Amino acid sequence: xxxxxxxxxxxxxxxxxxxxxxxxxxxxxxxxxxxxxxxxxxxxxxxxxxxxxxxxxxxxxxxxxxxxxxxxxxxxxxxxxxxxxxxxxxxxxxxxxxxxxxxxxxxxxxxxxxxxxxxxxxxxxxxxxxxxxxxxxxxxxxxxxxxxxxxxxxxxxxxxxxxxxxxxxxxxxxxxxxxxxxxxxxxxxxxxxxxxxxxxxxxxxxxxxxxxx
Ligand code: ADE
Numbered sequence: 001x002x003x004x005x006x007x008x009x010x011x012x013x014x015x016x017x018x019x020x021x022x023x024x025x026x027x028x029x030x031x032x033x034x035x036x037x038x039x040x041x042x043x044x045x046x047x048x049x050x051x052x053x054x055x056x057x058x059x060x061x062x063x064x065x066x067x068x069x070x071x072x073x074x075x076x077x078x079x080x081x082x083x084x085x086x087x088x089x090x091x092x093x094x095x096x097x098x099x100x101x102x103x104x105x106x107x108x109x110x111x112x113x114x115x116x117x118x119x120x121x122x123x124x125x126x127x128x129x130x131x132x133x134x135x136x137x138x139x140x141x142x143x144x145x146x147x148x149x150x151x152x153x154x155x156x157x158x159x160x161x162x163x164x165x166x167x168x169x170x171x172x173x174x175x176x177x178x179x180x181x182x183x184x185x186x187x188x189x190x191x192x193x194x195x196x197x198x199x200x201x202x203x204x205x206x207x208x209x210x211x212x213x
Contacts, residue, residue, distance in 0.1 A: 002032045002156065003082065003108035005075040006145055007068070009050065009115050011036040013142045023150060026159045037075055039113075042067040051115075060117030068112060068123045075110040082108035083128045087144030088119075089137050091130030094148060098131065102148070103155035111148065113141030180213040 006014055017023060018034045026032045043050040044066065051061035072084055083105065092098075102109065112127065124130065133144040154160055183194040197209045 001030055002106070003035065003079045004032060004149055004153075005035045005037055005078060005082065005108065005110045006113065006149075007037045007039055007071045007075065007110065008113040008142055008145070009039045010113075010140070010142055011038055014146060017146050017150075022159060023153055026153045026156060029158060031156050031158050032153055035075075035078070037071050039063075039067055039071050042070040042074075054118075062117060063114055063119040063123075065120040065122045068119065069126055072110060072112065072126045079108040079110070082110045084110045084112065084126060085145075085148065086112050086114070086124065086127040086130040087133065087141040087148065088114060088130050089132050091132040094131040094133045094144075094151075096151070099148070099151035099155060102152045109149070109152070111141075111145040113145050115140040180210040 008014060014036060018027070018036075023032075023034075027034055039050055040048050042048075044064070050063055050067045052064050054060070054062050075084075076082065083102070112123070131144070131148060133147050138144060183198060187194050187199065195209070197205050200206070
């Protein structure tokens with residue numbers, strides 16, 4: 001069982017995703033377990049402060065290193081060999097090949113979700129890998145964390161059931177996994193027809209058509 005721990009100020013953003021569809025199925029089958037760690041509980045002082053103004057000036061607030069490191073240390077106690085991931089626009093470009101590597105690791109993951117305008121850079125000393133999920137900036141790490149977790153969990157043995165769909169993908173070059181278009185009933189919908197070849201029953205022709213697409 002792979003343990004995935006997520007450190008976040010907004011566990012409610014993530015709960016729905018983890019308790020639906022394939023991610024839920026994976027935990028239900030005991031292939032993976034999820035634990036949400038609310039960063040707020042490691043905040044400083046009676047107000048559980050987690051952010052502060054940047055040294056050198058500038059707009060906005062940064063997540064402080066202490067609460068983040070405390071949360072990571074707690075997660076590490078739960079799972080000492082877990083890899084710590086940090087979604088950030090300044091990270092390494094996240095690709096399908098990274099998802100495959102993470103799925104093959106067979107060790108737990110701790111995903112730290114930054115928020116606000118950023119974080120104290122010293123946090124990176126506790127991080128194994130920083131990832132950027134694409135050339136755009138989101139409001140925080142929760143959505144990138146979900147992207148990473150979804151892409152990894154679906155690759156774990158037993159999760160997709162129809163392992164065929166992974167097999168099909170693996171034919172294609174690693175980071176260019178374009179699937180062929182597929183159709184189901186009805187054959188004709190408002191004049192939009194299913195390609196003839198798919199109705200032909202010629203398996204060889206269908207195979208060729210799909211690989212062309
Ligand atoms: N946080 C904000 N934007 C991000 C991105 N594109 N990738 C990863 N983390 C992020």
